[in-house]
Amino acid sequence: MDTALVLLSLFLIDSLAIVSPGPNILLVVHAAAERDRRGALLIAAGLAAAGAMWALIAVTGLTAVFELMPSLQTAIRVAGAAYLLYIAVRLWRSHAGPKPTVAISERAAQPAHKALLRGLATGLLNPKSLAYFGSIFVLLVPADASWPLRAAAVGLVLFDALLWYGLAACLFSTPRVIEGYMTLRRPIDRACAALMAAFGVKLML
16 A cells, blocks of 8 residues: 555544544543643643554554463553543542633643643553554554654654644633533533543443
């Protein structure tokens, strides 16, 4: 397959994987709606770094390790499920805040390294990433592909994640979206918690 066609296919499929409902995009959207655009962008950067790491693992052929050590894949799945349940509990216990005025100021931002690590941990421990990079991604960019193609694929994954997660962070941190969120904060947080818990429980089954 032509290199340009491979990269175009990868861009489209990877974009769909990023914007489809899941823990990664939900984490960015929630942080942005909490009036923490900076934190949401840092989480997005962490998720992008995690995606690039998974892509690098895939193109170097290390996915074969999971075939030789299926217990490692199981351990990642269990760890990811536990982390999602942890996030779900934190969201469920969050308190409703006062409705903001039209002139919305940014929330006290979480430390940069914590936001970045939160995105990185979520991206690395999300078994959806393992499933995607261990199947669809390696079909498009196999381990025996040329090094320029492999390098371009890793770079494209990084660009894709920064683009879509960054757009989500900016879109959902606008005053109108934040005001709507703050008005319905409790039910939205509970719904997000339920979704995170559902993702976690599904991984354990």
